Amino acid sequence: DVVMTQSPLSLPVTLGQPASISCRSSQSLVYSDGNTYLNWFQQRPGQSPRRLIYKVSNRDSGVPDRFSGSGSGTDFTLKISRVEAEDVGVYYCMQGTHRWTFGQGTKVEIK
Amino acid sequence: QVQLVESGGGVVQPGRSLRLSCAASGFSFSGYGMHWVRQAPGKGLDWVAVIWFDGSYKYYAESVKGRFTISRDNSKNTLFLQMNSLTAEDTAVYFCARGDSHTRGFDYWGQGSLVTVSS
Numbered sequence: 001d002v003v004m005t006q007s008p009l010s011l012p013v014t015l016g017q018p019a020s021i022s023c024r025s026s027q028s029l030v031y032s033d034g035n036t037y038l039n040w041f042q043q044r045p046g047q048s049p050r051r052l053i054y055k056v057s058n059r060d061s062g063v064p065d066r067f068s069g070s071g072s073g074t075d076f077t078l079k080i081s082r083v084e085a086e087d088v089g090v091y092y093c094m095q096g097t098h099r100w101t102f103g104q105g106t107k108v109e110i111k
Numbered sequence: 112q113v114q115l116v117e118s119g120g121g122v123v124q125p126g127r128s129l130r131l132s133c134a135a136s137g138f139s140f141s142g143y144g145m146h147w148v149r150q151a152p153g154k155g156l157d158w159v160a161v162i163w164f165d166g167s168y169k170y171y172a173e174s175v176k177g178r179f180t181i182s183r184d185n186s187k188n189t190l191f192l193q194m195n196s197l198t199a200e201d202t203a204v205y206f207c208a209r210g211d212s213h214t215r216g217f218d219y220w221g222q223g224s225l226v227t228v229s230s
Contacts, residue, residue: 001173031215037214037215037216039214039216039217041156041217043156048206048220048221048222048223049148049156049206049217049220050220051216051217051218054211054214054216054218055214058214060218090155092155092156094156094158094216094217096214096215096216097215099158099161099170100146100158100161100215101158102155102156102157102158103155104155105155105156
C-alpha cells in the first residue's frame with residue numbers, strides 16, 4: 001500500500017501569515033494516463049471533510065485562491081498564502097493513483 | 112444540490128453486526144462510484160471501501176476485508192455498508208463520499224454516522 005506522510009503534524013500560524021504543509025508518498029503518484037491524482041482536504045472542527053485541491057494543483061469550486069497546491073512525483077505541498085481564522089482545522093492529503101490512501105493530517109491553529 | 116445522508120449507526124457489542132445506509136440525492140446516483148471512509152475518535156481519515164457505479168467492482172481496505180460488504184441499490188439511490196464481526200477498532204464516524212472518476216477523489220461527503228463497538 002502507498003503510505004502518505006505529512007509534515008508538520010501541527011502548525012501554529014499567525015493570522016495573515018503564510019502556511020505550508022508537505023505531503024510525501026512512498027511511491028510515485030503518476031498514473032498510467034499521465035495524471036497525478038493527489039487531493040487535499042480540509043476538515044474544520046465538527047465538520048465533514050471538504051475537498052480543496054484535486055490533481056495536485058486544481059482548486060475546487062468555491063475554494064479561495066489563497067489556497068494553492070504544487071508538486072510532482074512523490075513530493076507535494078499545500079500553501080495558504082495568508083491564513084484566516086476560518087482556515088483552522090485539519091488538512092489531509094490523499095492519493096487516488098493506487099486506490100486511496102490519506103496522510104495522517106496536519107492540524108492548523110492560530111497562534 | 113448534492114446531498115448524502117448516512118444512517119444506521121449506533122452502539123453495538125463486539126462480534127455483532129450493523130448495516131449503514133447512505134441516501135443520495137441531487138445527482139444521478141447510478142452514474143457515480145461511491146466510497147465509505149471512516150474516522151476513529153480524535154484520529155485521521157481512513158478509506159474503507161469502494162463500489163463502482165453499477166456495482167460491478169468492489170474493493171476493501173485490508174482492515175475490513177472479509178468482514179464488511181459494500182453494496183448499492185441504484186433504484187433507491189442508496190449506498191450500504193454491511194459490517195460483521197465488529198471489534199472496538201471499528202469504532203468510528205463512517206462517512207459516505209461520492210467518487211469523482213475524473214480526479215479519482217471524493218467531491219462530496221455526507222455528515223457521517225457514528226458506530227460505537229462496546230460491551
